[in-house]
Amino acid sequence: MTIKVIVFDLDGTLYEDTHHFEYFAKKLSTRLNNADGFMNQYYEAVEEKHTLKVGTVYDRENDRILIQKEGRVLEAFQWDGTPLLPVEEYYPNAITFDFKTMQSIGDLWGVPIAIGRHFGLSSVEINEAFLETRRYMMSDEFVMSPVRGLANTLEELAKTKKLVLMTNSPQVDSERIVEKLGLKGLFTYAIFEAKKPVKTEERLRTIASHFGVETEEMMSVGDNWINEINPARKLGCSTIFIDVHQIGDARSADMVVHQVSELVTSLQLI
Template structure:
Protein backbone atom coordinates (compact mmCIF):
# COMPACT_ATOMS: atom_id res chain seq x y z
CA UNK A 1 0.00 0.00 0.00
CA UNK A 2 1.33 3.42 -0.92
CA UNK A 3 1.77 5.95 1.87
CA UNK A 4 1.15 8.94 -0.36
CA UNK A 5 -2.24 10.61 -0.58
CA UNK A 6 -4.51 10.34 -3.58
CA UNK A 7 -4.58 14.14 -4.23
CA UNK A 8 -7.87 13.77 -6.11
CA UNK A 9 -11.05 15.82 -6.35
CA UNK A 10 -13.52 13.16 -7.59
CA UNK A 11 -13.89 9.79 -5.84
CA UNK A 12 -15.87 7.02 -7.55
CA UNK A 13 -17.07 4.19 -5.31
CA UNK A 14 -18.38 0.77 -6.18
CA UNK A 15 -21.17 -0.50 -3.90
CA UNK A 16 -21.22 -4.26 -3.35
CA UNK A 17 -18.04 -5.53 -1.72
CA UNK A 18 -16.78 -1.97 -1.31
CA UNK A 19 -19.14 0.06 0.88
CA UNK A 20 -20.10 -2.99 2.93
CA UNK A 21 -18.26 -6.23 3.65
CA UNK A 22 -21.12 -8.65 4.37
CA UNK A 23 -20.94 -11.98 2.51
CA UNK A 24 -23.71 -14.14 4.00
CA UNK A 25 -26.11 -13.14 1.22
CA UNK A 26 -24.06 -15.13 -1.30
CA UNK A 27 -25.20 -18.39 0.26
CA UNK A 28 -28.80 -17.16 0.07
CA UNK A 29 -28.27 -16.35 -3.62
CA UNK A 30 -26.73 -19.78 -4.24
CA UNK A 31 -29.80 -21.43 -2.69
CA UNK A 32 -32.14 -19.44 -4.93
CA UNK A 33 -30.12 -20.50 -7.97
CA UNK A 34 -29.94 -24.13 -6.89
CA UNK A 35 -33.67 -24.48 -6.33
CA UNK A 36 -34.29 -23.39 -9.93
CA UNK A 37 -32.11 -26.19 -11.33
CA UNK A 38 -33.45 -29.66 -12.11
CA UNK A 39 -33.31 -31.81 -8.99
CA UNK A 40 -30.71 -34.13 -10.49
CA UNK A 41 -28.31 -31.18 -10.96
CA UNK A 42 -28.67 -29.62 -7.52
CA UNK A 43 -26.18 -31.85 -5.70
CA UNK A 44 -23.47 -31.19 -8.29
CA UNK A 45 -24.17 -27.46 -8.08
CA UNK A 46 -23.84 -27.51 -4.30
CA UNK A 47 -20.57 -29.45 -4.45
CA UNK A 48 -19.04 -27.07 -6.98
CA UNK A 49 -20.24 -24.00 -5.11
CA UNK A 50 -18.68 -25.18 -1.85
CA UNK A 51 -15.40 -25.95 -3.63
CA UNK A 52 -15.42 -22.53 -5.29
CA UNK A 53 -16.17 -20.72 -2.02
CA UNK A 54 -13.21 -22.55 -0.49
CA UNK A 55 -11.05 -21.58 -3.49
CA UNK A 56 -10.61 -25.24 -4.46
CA UNK A 57 -12.47 -25.20 -7.80
CA UNK A 58 -11.17 -24.35 -11.27
CA UNK A 59 -13.68 -21.47 -11.28
CA UNK A 60 -12.23 -18.78 -9.04
CA UNK A 61 -12.76 -15.12 -8.32
CA UNK A 62 -10.55 -13.29 -10.82
CA UNK A 63 -11.18 -15.52 -13.82
CA UNK A 64 -13.55 -15.13 -16.78
CA UNK A 65 -16.19 -17.72 -17.67
CA UNK A 66 -16.87 -18.33 -21.37
CA UNK A 67 -20.41 -19.66 -21.52
CA UNK A 68 -20.27 -20.57 -25.21
CA UNK A 69 -17.39 -23.04 -24.76
CA UNK A 70 -17.97 -23.70 -21.04
CA UNK A 71 -14.36 -22.74 -20.38
CA UNK A 72 -12.64 -20.90 -17.55
CA UNK A 73 -10.23 -18.22 -18.75
CA UNK A 74 -7.41 -16.14 -17.33
CA UNK A 75 -6.80 -12.95 -19.26
CA UNK A 76 -5.14 -9.56 -19.15
CA UNK A 77 -6.59 -6.58 -21.00
CA UNK A 78 -8.95 -8.94 -22.87
CA UNK A 79 -6.16 -11.18 -24.19
CA UNK A 80 -6.68 -14.76 -23.02
CA UNK A 81 -3.51 -16.20 -21.49
CA UNK A 82 -4.79 -19.57 -20.24
CA UNK A 83 -7.99 -21.59 -20.54
CA UNK A 84 -9.28 -24.56 -18.56
CA UNK A 85 -12.08 -27.05 -18.89
CA UNK A 86 -14.55 -27.30 -16.01
CA UNK A 87 -12.67 -30.31 -14.60
CA UNK A 88 -9.40 -28.37 -14.49
CA UNK A 89 -7.78 -29.69 -17.67
CA UNK A 90 -5.66 -26.97 -19.24
CA UNK A 91 -6.11 -26.28 -22.96
CA UNK A 92 -3.08 -26.69 -25.18
CA UNK A 93 -1.46 -23.58 -26.65
CA UNK A 94 -2.67 -24.63 -30.10
CA UNK A 95 -6.26 -25.00 -28.93
CA UNK A 96 -6.05 -21.74 -26.99
CA UNK A 97 -4.87 -19.80 -30.03
CA UNK A 98 -7.51 -21.35 -32.27
CA UNK A 99 -10.33 -20.30 -29.92
CA UNK A 100 -9.03 -16.93 -28.73
CA UNK A 101 -6.89 -15.48 -31.49
CA UNK A 102 -8.50 -12.06 -30.92
CA UNK A 103 -9.21 -10.05 -27.76
CA UNK A 104 -12.44 -10.93 -25.99
CA UNK A 105 -15.13 -8.53 -24.76
CA UNK A 106 -16.13 -9.13 -21.15
CA UNK A 107 -19.76 -8.28 -21.78
CA UNK A 108 -21.47 -10.42 -19.10
CA UNK A 109 -23.39 -11.99 -22.00
CA UNK A 110 -20.95 -14.59 -23.28
CA UNK A 111 -17.84 -13.71 -21.28
CA UNK A 112 -18.49 -13.29 -17.56
CA UNK A 113 -16.09 -11.50 -15.27
CA UNK A 114 -15.99 -13.56 -12.08
CA UNK A 115 -14.79 -10.51 -10.20
CA UNK A 116 -16.52 -11.29 -6.92
CA UNK A 117 -18.71 -13.91 -5.26
CA UNK A 118 -21.88 -12.70 -6.99
CA UNK A 119 -20.69 -14.35 -10.18
CA UNK A 120 -19.37 -17.62 -8.75
CA UNK A 121 -22.73 -19.32 -8.06
CA UNK A 122 -24.28 -17.78 -11.16
CA UNK A 123 -21.59 -19.20 -13.46
CA UNK A 124 -21.92 -22.60 -11.80
CA UNK A 125 -25.69 -22.53 -12.24
CA UNK A 126 -25.32 -21.59 -15.91
CA UNK A 127 -22.83 -24.44 -16.34
CA UNK A 128 -25.53 -26.81 -15.09
CA UNK A 129 -28.15 -25.45 -17.47
CA UNK A 130 -29.89 -22.57 -15.73
CA UNK A 131 -31.11 -19.88 -18.13
CA UNK A 132 -30.17 -16.23 -17.77
CA UNK A 133 -33.77 -15.15 -16.98
CA UNK A 134 -33.88 -17.77 -14.21
CA UNK A 135 -30.52 -16.61 -12.85
CA UNK A 136 -31.66 -12.99 -12.94
CA UNK A 137 -34.81 -13.91 -11.05
CA UNK A 138 -32.67 -15.51 -8.34
CA UNK A 139 -30.61 -12.31 -8.21
CA UNK A 140 -33.73 -10.14 -7.83
CA UNK A 141 -35.02 -12.41 -5.06
CA UNK A 142 -31.70 -12.02 -3.26
CA UNK A 143 -31.67 -8.24 -3.62
CA UNK A 144 -35.24 -8.12 -2.30
CA UNK A 145 -34.09 -10.11 0.72
CA UNK A 146 -31.21 -7.67 1.19
CA UNK A 147 -33.65 -4.75 1.12
CA UNK A 148 -35.76 -6.25 3.89
CA UNK A 149 -35.39 -6.21 7.69
CA UNK A 150 -34.18 -9.83 7.86
CA UNK A 151 -30.89 -8.86 6.21
CA UNK A 152 -28.79 -7.09 8.80
CA UNK A 153 -25.84 -5.22 7.37
CA UNK A 154 -22.68 -4.56 9.31
CA UNK A 155 -21.43 -1.06 8.57
CA UNK A 156 -17.74 -0.47 7.95
CA UNK A 157 -16.52 1.42 11.04
CA UNK A 158 -15.84 5.08 10.30
CA UNK A 159 -16.95 5.00 6.65
CA UNK A 160 -20.08 7.09 7.12
CA UNK A 161 -18.13 9.70 9.07
CA UNK A 162 -15.35 9.80 6.46
CA UNK A 163 -17.72 10.33 3.54
CA UNK A 164 -19.76 12.92 5.41
CA UNK A 165 -16.54 14.81 6.09
CA UNK A 166 -15.09 14.77 2.58
CA UNK A 167 -18.33 15.21 0.58
CA UNK A 168 -17.83 18.99 0.74
CA UNK A 169 -14.20 18.79 -0.41
CA UNK A 170 -14.49 16.15 -3.13
CA UNK A 171 -17.23 15.05 -5.50
CA UNK A 172 -18.35 11.60 -4.37
CA UNK A 173 -19.83 9.34 -7.06
CA UNK A 174 -21.48 5.92 -6.77
CA UNK A 175 -21.00 3.66 -9.79
CA UNK A 176 -22.58 0.23 -9.41
CA UNK A 177 -23.78 -2.52 -11.70
CA UNK A 178 -26.73 -3.15 -9.39
CA UNK A 179 -30.24 -1.77 -10.02
CA UNK A 180 -31.39 1.44 -8.38
CA UNK A 181 -34.20 0.34 -6.01
CA UNK A 182 -32.22 -2.24 -4.02
CA UNK A 183 -29.03 -0.17 -4.18
CA UNK A 184 -30.83 2.81 -2.66
CA UNK A 185 -32.27 0.56 0.06
CA UNK A 186 -28.78 -0.72 0.87
CA UNK A 187 -27.39 2.83 0.97
CA UNK A 188 -30.20 3.72 3.38
CA UNK A 189 -29.20 0.85 5.66
CA UNK A 190 -25.59 1.99 5.53
CA UNK A 191 -26.49 5.61 6.27
CA UNK A 192 -24.93 6.69 2.96
CA UNK A 193 -27.99 7.71 0.97
CA UNK A 194 -27.20 11.44 0.91
CA UNK A 195 -23.39 11.64 0.64
CA UNK A 196 -23.06 11.17 -3.13
CA UNK A 197 -23.12 14.03 -5.62
CA UNK A 198 -24.02 11.56 -8.36
CA UNK A 199 -25.26 7.97 -8.43
CA UNK A 200 -24.98 5.70 -11.46
CA UNK A 201 -26.91 2.42 -11.33
CA UNK A 202 -26.84 -0.59 -13.69
CA UNK A 203 -23.46 0.71 -14.86
CA UNK A 204 -22.52 -2.26 -17.09
CA UNK A 205 -18.94 -2.40 -15.88
CA UNK A 206 -16.35 -3.22 -17.18
CA UNK A 207 -17.50 -2.54 -20.76
CA UNK A 208 -18.90 0.89 -19.89
CA UNK A 209 -16.35 1.85 -17.22
CA UNK A 210 -14.25 4.06 -19.54
CA UNK A 211 -17.35 5.85 -20.85
CA UNK A 212 -18.56 6.60 -17.32
CA UNK A 213 -15.19 7.99 -16.29
CA UNK A 214 -14.94 10.09 -19.44
CA UNK A 215 -18.38 11.55 -18.68
CA UNK A 216 -17.35 12.33 -15.09
CA UNK A 217 -14.14 13.95 -16.33
CA UNK A 218 -16.16 16.27 -18.57
CA UNK A 219 -18.91 16.93 -16.04
CA UNK A 220 -16.53 18.00 -13.28
CA UNK A 221 -13.87 19.60 -15.49
CA UNK A 222 -10.99 17.53 -14.14
CA UNK A 223 -8.15 15.44 -15.51
CA UNK A 224 -8.18 11.68 -15.11
CA UNK A 225 -5.35 12.02 -12.57
CA UNK A 226 -7.79 13.88 -10.32
CA UNK A 227 -10.26 10.97 -10.27
CA UNK A 228 -9.95 8.14 -7.75
CA UNK A 229 -11.67 4.79 -8.36
CA UNK A 230 -12.39 2.67 -5.27
CA UNK A 231 -13.57 -0.91 -5.67
CA UNK A 232 -13.10 -4.60 -4.96
CA UNK A 233 -13.42 -5.83 -8.55
CA UNK A 234 -10.09 -5.40 -10.35
CA UNK A 235 -11.47 -5.95 -13.85
CA UNK A 236 -14.50 -3.71 -13.35
CA UNK A 237 -13.16 -0.79 -11.36
CA UNK A 238 -9.38 -0.84 -11.15
CA UNK A 239 -7.78 -1.91 -14.43
CA UNK A 240 -9.89 0.29 -16.78
CA UNK A 241 -9.52 3.31 -14.49
CA UNK A 242 -5.73 2.89 -14.32
CA UNK A 243 -5.48 2.62 -18.09
CA UNK A 244 -7.18 6.03 -18.30
CA UNK A 245 -4.72 7.50 -15.81
CA UNK A 246 -6.98 7.60 -12.76
CA UNK A 247 -5.82 6.87 -9.22
CA UNK A 248 -7.11 3.61 -7.75
CA UNK A 249 -7.84 1.87 -4.46
CA UNK A 250 -8.17 -1.91 -4.79
CA UNK A 251 -9.95 -3.65 -1.92
CA UNK A 252 -8.38 -7.05 -2.44
CA UNK A 253 -10.93 -9.21 -0.64
CA UNK A 254 -9.66 -12.43 -2.21
CA UNK A 255 -5.89 -11.97 -2.23
CA UNK A 256 -5.70 -11.69 -6.01
CA UNK A 257 -3.27 -8.82 -6.36
CA UNK A 258 -0.01 -7.38 -5.11
CA UNK A 259 1.38 -3.92 -4.40
CA UNK A 260 1.44 -3.11 -8.13
CA UNK A 261 -2.26 -3.88 -8.71
CA UNK A 262 -3.37 -0.34 -7.80
CA UNK A 263 -2.07 2.88 -6.30
CA UNK A 264 -3.36 1.67 -2.95
CA UNK A 265 -4.01 -2.03 -2.27
CA UNK A 266 -5.75 -3.02 0.97
CA UNK A 267 -7.66 -5.98 2.33
CA UNK A 268 -9.95 -3.71 4.34
CA UNK A 269 -11.38 -0.37 3.20
CA UNK A 270 -10.58 1.27 6.53
CA UNK A 271 -6.87 0.89 5.73
CA UNK A 272 -7.37 3.23 2.75
CA UNK A 273 -9.22 6.01 4.59
CA UNK A 274 -6.23 8.35 4.82
CA UNK A 275 -5.39 7.81 1.15
CA UNK A 276 -8.97 8.56 0.10
CA UNK A 277 -9.23 11.59 2.38
CA UNK A 278 -6.00 13.29 1.26
Protein backbone atom coordinates (compact mmCIF):
# COMPACT_ATOMS: atom_id res chain seq x y z
CA MET A 1 0.00 0.00 0.00
CA THR A 2 1.27 3.49 -0.87
CA ILE A 3 2.57 5.51 2.06
CA LYS A 4 0.72 8.82 2.24
CA VAL A 5 1.67 10.09 5.71
CA ILE A 6 5.00 9.76 7.53
CA VAL A 7 5.11 10.43 11.28
CA PHE A 8 8.49 11.41 12.72
CA ASP A 9 9.71 11.52 16.28
CA LEU A 10 12.08 14.42 17.01
CA ASP A 11 14.82 13.69 19.55
CA GLY A 12 17.15 10.96 18.35
CA THR A 13 15.26 10.72 15.06
CA LEU A 14 15.86 14.00 13.25
CA TYR A 15 19.26 14.73 14.79
CA GLU A 16 22.18 12.73 16.19
CA ASP A 17 23.54 15.18 18.79
CA THR A 18 23.73 13.68 22.29
CA HIS A 19 25.66 16.18 24.44
CA HIS A 20 22.41 17.50 25.95
CA PHE A 21 21.94 14.24 27.88
CA GLU A 22 24.98 14.90 30.05
CA TYR A 23 23.75 18.47 30.57
CA PHE A 24 20.41 17.06 31.75
CA ALA A 25 22.12 14.60 34.07
CA LYS A 26 24.21 17.36 35.62
CA LYS A 27 21.12 19.51 36.15
CA LEU A 28 19.51 16.60 37.98
CA SER A 29 22.64 16.03 40.05
CA THR A 30 22.61 19.63 41.35
CA ARG A 31 19.37 18.79 43.15
CA LEU A 32 21.04 15.98 45.12
CA ASN A 33 23.40 15.86 48.07
CA ASN A 34 25.20 12.91 46.47
CA ALA A 35 25.80 14.49 43.06
CA ASP A 36 29.00 12.51 42.45
CA GLY A 37 27.29 9.20 43.17
CA PHE A 38 24.51 10.09 40.75
CA MET A 39 26.90 11.08 37.97
CA ASN A 40 29.04 7.96 38.46
CA GLN A 41 25.99 5.76 37.98
CA TYR A 42 24.88 7.84 35.00
CA TYR A 43 28.23 7.33 33.25
CA GLU A 44 28.16 3.60 34.05
CA ALA A 45 24.69 3.30 32.52
CA VAL A 46 25.64 5.23 29.39
CA GLU A 47 28.71 3.02 28.96
CA GLU A 48 26.48 -0.05 29.54
CA LYS A 49 28.38 -1.04 32.69
CA HIS A 50 25.23 -0.73 34.82
CA THR A 51 22.21 -3.05 34.98
CA LEU A 52 20.12 -0.06 33.91
CA LYS A 53 20.60 0.74 30.23
CA VAL A 54 18.62 1.66 27.15
CA GLY A 55 16.23 -1.19 26.41
CA THR A 56 15.44 -2.02 30.04
CA VAL A 57 12.49 -1.00 32.20
CA TYR A 58 12.60 0.76 35.57
CA ASP A 59 10.04 -0.43 38.11
CA ARG A 60 9.55 2.81 40.04
CA GLU A 61 7.49 1.33 42.86
CA ASN A 62 10.02 -1.36 43.72
CA ASP A 63 13.25 0.30 42.51
CA ARG A 64 14.01 -2.62 40.20
CA ILE A 65 15.37 -3.02 36.70
CA LEU A 66 13.52 -5.31 34.30
CA ILE A 67 14.05 -6.93 30.93
CA GLN A 68 10.78 -7.54 29.13
CA LYS A 69 9.27 -8.51 25.81
CA GLU A 70 5.75 -7.51 24.84
CA GLY A 71 5.04 -6.74 28.49
CA ARG A 72 6.19 -10.11 29.84
CA VAL A 73 9.07 -9.77 32.31
CA LEU A 74 11.91 -12.11 31.35
CA GLU A 75 14.46 -11.00 33.95
CA ALA A 76 14.31 -8.81 37.04
CA PHE A 77 17.11 -7.27 39.11
CA GLN A 78 17.52 -5.25 42.25
CA TRP A 79 19.16 -1.89 41.64
CA ASP A 80 22.59 -3.31 42.49
CA GLY A 81 22.21 -6.00 39.81
CA THR A 82 21.19 -8.90 42.06
CA PRO A 83 18.83 -11.18 40.09
CA LEU A 84 15.34 -11.81 41.44
CA LEU A 85 14.49 -15.50 41.03
CA PRO A 86 12.22 -17.03 40.04
CA VAL A 87 11.07 -13.99 38.10
CA GLU A 88 7.53 -15.37 37.72
CA GLU A 89 6.95 -14.98 41.45
CA TYR A 90 7.79 -11.29 41.30
CA TYR A 91 6.04 -10.51 38.00
CA PRO A 92 3.39 -13.14 37.26
CA ASN A 93 1.41 -10.77 35.03
CA ALA A 94 2.28 -8.62 32.03
CA ILE A 95 3.42 -5.09 32.82
CA THR A 96 2.11 -1.90 31.21
CA PHE A 97 3.72 1.51 30.80
CA ASP A 98 1.64 4.16 32.49
CA PHE A 99 4.06 6.98 33.47
CA LYS A 100 3.44 6.06 37.12
CA THR A 101 4.84 2.64 37.94
CA MET A 102 6.82 1.36 34.95
CA GLN A 103 9.28 3.54 33.01
CA SER A 104 10.55 2.27 29.69
CA ILE A 105 14.18 3.24 29.11
CA GLY A 106 13.69 3.54 25.37
CA ASP A 107 16.31 6.23 24.81
CA LEU A 108 18.96 8.20 26.69
CA TRP A 109 16.42 10.61 28.20
CA GLY A 110 15.20 7.74 30.35
CA VAL A 111 18.57 6.87 31.88
CA PRO A 112 19.12 9.97 34.07
CA ILE A 113 15.42 10.10 34.91
CA ALA A 114 15.43 6.56 36.32
CA ILE A 115 18.67 7.14 38.23
CA GLY A 116 17.24 10.39 39.57
CA ARG A 117 14.17 8.56 40.87
CA HIS A 118 16.42 5.94 42.48
CA PHE A 119 18.24 8.75 44.27
CA GLY A 120 14.94 10.20 45.48
CA LEU A 121 14.21 13.05 43.08
CA SER A 122 10.54 14.00 42.70
CA SER A 123 8.68 14.31 39.41
CA VAL A 124 8.64 18.09 39.91
CA GLU A 125 12.42 18.24 40.32
CA ILE A 126 12.98 16.02 37.29
CA ASN A 127 10.64 18.13 35.15
CA GLU A 128 12.38 21.33 36.25
CA ALA A 129 15.74 19.92 35.14
CA PHE A 130 14.21 18.71 31.88
CA LEU A 131 12.80 22.15 31.08
CA GLU A 132 16.15 23.76 31.91
CA THR A 133 17.75 21.36 29.45
CA ARG A 134 15.21 22.16 26.74
CA ARG A 135 15.84 25.89 27.23
CA TYR A 136 19.55 25.19 26.83
CA MET A 137 18.80 23.29 23.62
CA MET A 138 16.89 26.31 22.30
CA SER A 139 19.82 28.63 22.94
CA ASP A 140 22.73 29.46 20.66
CA GLU A 141 24.99 27.76 23.21
CA PHE A 142 23.63 24.38 22.10
CA VAL A 143 25.27 23.85 18.72
CA MET A 144 23.56 21.22 16.58
CA SER A 145 24.92 19.34 13.59
CA PRO A 146 22.16 18.76 11.02
CA VAL A 147 22.32 15.32 9.43
CA ARG A 148 23.69 15.61 5.92
CA GLY A 149 21.01 15.14 3.29
CA LEU A 150 18.08 14.89 5.70
CA ALA A 151 16.54 18.30 4.97
CA ASN A 152 16.71 17.79 1.20
CA THR A 153 15.26 14.30 1.51
CA LEU A 154 12.33 15.53 3.61
CA GLU A 155 11.73 18.37 1.15
CA GLU A 156 11.40 15.83 -1.66
CA LEU A 157 9.10 13.60 0.39
CA ALA A 158 6.92 16.57 1.31
CA LYS A 159 6.06 17.03 -2.37
CA THR A 160 4.09 13.77 -2.44
CA LYS A 161 3.42 12.88 1.21
CA LYS A 162 2.27 14.56 4.40
CA LEU A 163 5.00 14.81 7.01
CA VAL A 164 4.00 14.85 10.67
CA LEU A 165 6.03 15.60 13.80
CA MET A 166 5.02 13.79 17.00
CA THR A 167 7.17 14.30 20.09
CA ASN A 168 6.87 14.05 23.84
CA SER A 169 8.71 17.35 24.16
CA PRO A 170 7.07 20.79 24.58
CA GLN A 171 6.09 22.86 21.55
CA VAL A 172 8.25 25.97 21.94
CA ASP A 173 11.62 24.26 22.25
CA SER A 174 10.71 21.56 19.72
CA GLU A 175 9.89 24.18 17.10
CA ARG A 176 13.15 25.97 17.83
CA ILE A 177 15.10 22.72 17.38
CA VAL A 178 13.29 22.00 14.10
CA GLU A 179 14.29 25.49 12.95
CA LYS A 180 17.92 24.91 13.96
CA LEU A 181 17.94 21.74 11.90
CA GLY A 182 16.71 23.57 8.80
CA LEU A 183 13.41 21.64 8.80
CA LYS A 184 11.01 24.50 9.48
CA GLY A 185 7.88 24.40 7.32
CA LEU A 186 8.23 20.76 6.28
CA PHE A 187 5.72 19.33 8.77
CA THR A 188 2.09 20.02 7.96
CA TYR A 189 0.84 18.66 11.29
CA ALA A 190 2.46 18.34 14.70
CA ILE A 191 1.64 16.87 18.08
CA PHE A 192 3.68 18.01 21.08
CA GLU A 193 3.75 16.48 24.58
CA ALA A 194 2.28 13.39 22.92
CA LYS A 195 2.58 11.15 26.00
CA LYS A 196 4.07 8.26 24.08
CA PRO A 197 3.85 5.27 24.48
CA VAL A 198 0.60 5.45 26.47
CA LYS A 199 -1.17 7.53 23.83
CA THR A 200 0.76 6.56 20.69
CA GLU A 201 -2.02 4.49 19.14
CA GLU A 202 -4.61 7.16 19.91
CA ARG A 203 -2.41 9.86 18.36
CA LEU A 204 -1.81 7.79 15.22
CA ARG A 205 -5.54 7.26 14.77
CA THR A 206 -6.05 11.01 15.16
CA ILE A 207 -3.46 11.68 12.46
CA ALA A 208 -5.08 9.14 10.14
CA SER A 209 -8.47 10.78 10.66
CA HIS A 210 -7.02 14.26 10.11
CA PHE A 211 -5.64 13.31 6.71
CA GLY A 212 -8.44 10.93 5.76
CA VAL A 213 -6.16 7.92 5.35
CA GLU A 214 -5.98 4.39 6.74
CA THR A 215 -3.31 3.64 9.32
CA GLU A 216 -1.92 1.12 6.81
CA GLU A 217 -1.11 4.11 4.59
CA MET A 218 1.07 5.66 7.29
CA MET A 219 4.66 5.17 8.38
CA SER A 220 6.13 5.78 11.84
CA VAL A 221 9.81 6.68 12.17
CA GLY A 222 11.58 6.77 15.52
CA ASP A 223 14.45 5.68 17.75
CA ASN A 224 12.31 4.43 20.64
CA TRP A 225 10.83 1.02 19.84
CA ILE A 226 8.24 1.05 22.61
CA ASN A 227 7.18 4.64 21.94
CA GLU A 228 7.06 4.80 18.15
CA ILE A 229 7.46 1.39 16.55
CA ASN A 230 5.52 -1.25 18.47
CA PRO A 231 2.26 0.75 18.77
CA ALA A 232 2.44 1.71 15.09
CA ARG A 233 2.90 -1.90 14.00
CA LYS A 234 -0.21 -2.89 15.94
CA LEU A 235 -2.18 -0.46 13.77
CA GLY A 236 -0.66 -1.74 10.53
CA CYS A 237 1.62 1.24 9.94
CA SER A 238 4.94 0.76 8.17
CA THR A 239 7.91 1.46 10.43
CA ILE A 240 11.54 2.54 10.42
CA PHE A 241 13.41 1.91 13.67
CA ILE A 242 16.60 3.86 14.35
CA ASP A 243 18.24 1.29 16.61
CA VAL A 244 21.20 3.32 17.84
CA HIS A 245 21.74 1.10 20.89
CA GLN A 246 21.23 -2.16 18.97
CA ILE A 247 18.54 -3.48 21.29
CA GLY A 248 16.50 -5.01 18.47
CA ASP A 249 17.07 -7.06 15.34
CA ALA A 250 16.01 -7.11 11.69
CA ARG A 251 12.49 -8.13 12.72
CA SER A 252 11.99 -5.12 14.99
CA ALA A 253 10.55 -2.98 12.18
CA ASP A 254 9.99 -2.96 8.42
CA MET A 255 13.34 -1.20 8.13
CA VAL A 256 16.02 -1.03 10.82
CA VAL A 257 18.93 1.41 10.70
CA HIS A 258 21.53 2.19 13.33
CA GLN A 259 22.02 5.92 12.95
CA VAL A 260 20.12 8.91 11.61
CA SER A 261 22.50 9.26 8.66
CA GLU A 262 21.40 5.77 7.53
CA LEU A 263 17.78 6.91 7.82
CA VAL A 264 18.31 9.31 4.93
CA THR A 265 19.02 6.44 2.53
CA SER A 266 15.98 4.50 3.75
CA LEU A 267 13.69 7.50 3.28
CA GLN A 268 14.95 7.97 -0.25
CA LEU A 269 13.67 4.46 -1.07
CA ILE A 270 10.07 5.24 -0.14
